Amino acid sequence: MTETKPASKLRLFDTATRTQREFVPVIPGHVSIYLCGATPQAQPHIGHLRSGVAFDIVRRWFLAQGYDVAFVRNVTDIDDKILTKAAENGRPWWEWVSTYEREFAKAYETLGVLPPSVEPRATAFVTQMVEYMQRLMDRGFAYPARGSVYFDVQAWVTAEGSDYGSLSGNRVEEMEQGESDIEGKRGPQDFALWKAAKPGEPSWPTPWGRGRPGWHLECSAMSTYYLGSNFDIHGGGLDLQFPHHENEIAQSHAAGDKFANYWMHNHWVTMAGEKMSKSLGNVLSIPHMLDLVRPVELRYYLGSAHYRSVLEYSEAALTEAAAGYRRIEDFLQRFDDLEAGEWTPEFAAALNDDIAVPRALAEIHNRVREGNKLLAAGEADSARAVAKSVRAMAGILGFDPLAPQWNDGALASNADAALDALVHAELERRAEARARRDYASADAVRDRLTAAGITITDTPDGPTWSLA
DSSP states (O other): OOOOOOOSEEEEETTTEEEEEOOOOTTTEEEEEEEEEOSSSSBBBBBHHHHHHHHHHHHHHHHTTOOEEEEOOOOOOOHHHHHHHHHHHTTOOOHHHHHHHHHHHHHHHHHOOOOOOOOOOOGHHHHHHHHHHHHHTTSEEEEETTTTTOOOHHHHSSSSOTTTTTTTOOEEEEEEEEOOOOOOOOOTOOOOHHHHHHHHOBBBOOOOSSSSOOOHHHHHHHHHHHHOSSEEEEEGGGGGGGIIIIHHHHHHHTTOOEEEEEEEEEOOOTTTEEOOOTTTTOOOOOHTTTTTTOHHHHHHHHHHHOOOOOOOOHHHEEEEEHHHHHHHHHHTTTTSOOOOOOHHHHHHHHHTTTOHHHHHHHHHHHHHHHHHHHHHHOOHHHHHHHHHHHHHHHHTTOOOTSSSHHHHHHHSSHHHHHHHHHHHHOOOOOOHHTTTTTTHHHHHHHHHHTTTTHHHHEETTEEEEEEE
16 A cells, blocks of 8 residues: 555544543654553453554554554463453453463454554563562552561652542542452551462462562553653553553552553443443444444444444344445445555544544545545546545555455455446446436346346445345
């Protein structure tokens, strides 16, 4: 694809400042992104995958503009929920987490999410976590207590330069970490950097006793190991703002790291207004969703809303999104040997405005309508130029219908390709007849196709067909 520098500059909504800020990378030409990834305790659902798709689009937009992108997405492979689920099912914790880690990897790949530059696991970073805790202790912001290690929130709150609570907007005295108080813990807001070993649980040695990682420490250790003490973007789901990301910021700043320059949070997928979660029992697994639509159509749906907006799930909305994708697909499949061209200024302006995918999609559909009109008018060369642009823009959003990953499901055989060509030839005859106001001939085309078991649907973007 021909690289095209957009006229406007990228601006991102930074959760930490609650403002849209111009993106300026730490290192010119290089973008560093850390995304909080999966805690593989069960089958992934579309709520999990929305985050993966949203930040995949962010990454693809940087790549399209020529940036070198380091993209780190972690796996939390040890935590209370994993241990509980494994014990309930009588399985070793490491087998349980590995099983569902593979399911997440398969789901990401199925939806066309680019693999991360690296995918670190918490249990592989104990050495770095020990070093991080020692730094915090040396600076007076962490302390051991009965084999655990805690972050001293009050010590940090009263320290010069403290910004605790700024990300989530919570008041310190009202914060609830959701962790049990133990003997030796100094304050109720203090959170565990390291959890003392319990009988039957996995543990690792530290200078303060055997135990396992606390939830928050792992991400500070892994992100700074790969991306440095100051990197560009930290992303994750909206529900991670507190306590997870708030505590990441606290421990990282307290350790002397500048940490992330921009914080991006995607909103939830909801059903009946409630966040999709296993506890609510309203989970839609990826295999179930793929019984309803093709993988590329599910990707289109999950990426179609603005990443900061709620995506309210319904089967009708999913079906409508799939139909929208097929209008793009039908248009591009009318051209042989079609290469990707250049995106339009309107498309670039949309993505540079805090990754406004709905506006970017509107621009794609505008161009599809334009291309169909050009085809109907017999202006094939102009239509091909439009199609090249459409393919480029669809590729940036990760659903280029002509990409090998998706093309297998579109025209699976030479017979399918031949049928598609014949039907479109008939549709062109119908369009020409209608342009001449020869409605009898136009109706005759429809009747022939209907008799052959082919259903024609007229849409604002042009006619589409399907087997009855």
